[in-house]
Amino acid sequence: xxxxxxxxxxxxxxxxxxxxxxxxxxxxxxxxxxxxxxxxxxxxxxxxxxxxxxxxxxxxxxxxxxxxxxxxxxxxxxxxxxxxxxxxxxxxxxxxxxxxxxxxxxxxxxxxxxxxxxxxxxxxxxxxxxxxxxxxxxxxxxxxxxxxxxxxx
Numbered sequence: 385x386x387x388x389x390x391x392x393x394x395x396x397x398x399x400x401x402x403x404x405x406x407x408x409x410x411x412x413x414x415x416x417x418x419x420x421x422x423x424x425x426x427x428x429x430x431x432x433x434x435x436x437x438x439x440x441x442x443x444x445x446x447x448x449x450x451x452x453x454x455x456x457x458x459x460x461x462x463x464x465x466x467x468x469x470x471x472x473x474x475x476x477x478x479x480x481x482x483x484x485x486x487x488x489x490x491x492x493x494x495x496x497x498x499x500x501x502x503x504x505x506x507x508x509x510x511x512x513x514x515x516x517x518x519x520x521x522x523x524x525x526x527x528x529x530x531x532x533x534x535x536x537x
Contacts, residue, residue, distance in 0.1 A: 386492050389469070396462070396501045404506035410455060411505055415519055417448045419526045426531070452519065459503035459511040466501035
């Protein structure tokens, strides 16, 4: 069990090291697209009223949101499973086992407690569901700034 957890931990570290910069670029791209697409859609609603373009922009906004969800959900689920393993290990450590099994469970508990499985974007942010409201608030803040700037000019 300890070896299996160690392999999973090394896989998550390798994933973070290998794909961290790519995940950062994808997150920045998604944020930019989620700011620009609704802004262009708003401008088209006010000016051109081309319904085909409105549908296309709405479709792209949906695609960007789905892309963000498809990126965040697997990382969040992996993190949740690691937390579930830690809780299970704590429950196992609290029960009565033979001495050698109890020692192995304590070693696993120590390893699970000290080495957390997390996914991040090049160390800048953890990739889990708490990132969704953060990105959402950033998008709405930038949209509010763009709309105010447009109204003032």
